[in-house]
Amino acid sequence: NAGVTQTPKFQVLKTGQSMTLQCAQDMNHEYMSWYRQDPGMGLRLIHYSVGAGITDQGEVPNGYNVSRSTTEDFPLRLLSAAPSQTSVYFCASSYSMVGETEAFFGQGTRLTVV
């Protein structure tokens, strides 16, 4: 039972490089999201999707793109990496958008931009 699979676990980028963080879930969840976690701060929502073909911006979307071509996959693209994007990134999925719905997380990607 894989749950939410996120790759890579670690990545070092040079300023200006682009890359894609992969996220896949096998729970048939409609709702998926990307967060970043920085020291001393709560998780902040980057982008989210309520179903295949539908995405929307969260709290901190600048510098990131997402797409949702299938229910299972929700990749996050860094367009031109900046040191301010050094962070831990988590992908999450959940069955519903409302109520007491549990969010399931991937193992995280530790990204360093130099």
Next chain:
Amino acid sequence: RKEVEQDPGPFNVPEGATVAFNCTYSNSASQSFFWYRQDCRKEPKLLMSVYSSGNEDGRFTAQLNRASQYISLLIRDSKLSDSATYLCVVNMGSNYQLIWGAGTKLIIKP
């Protein structure tokens, strides 16, 4: 003022003791509340939802005080394995915008 605030700790607690920490939220329209647990360098995992009537799961008790806009987590008979960061999470409304606290770090000492 942050939308969800937690004491960052760390709370250093001897094994077997009882520990409690609170989380305050600013939006009175908040609808759902949760405690997540995050181990060092791991992903967050749901510990428990917080219901209006309060709820208990083994050694863990969660309470909601809507009048004062805070939720609490009580851990009884603490174990070494309880050492983690506890994240308070608030669902602000129908669009499922979860607002996360920065977490309270708990260290249980033998």
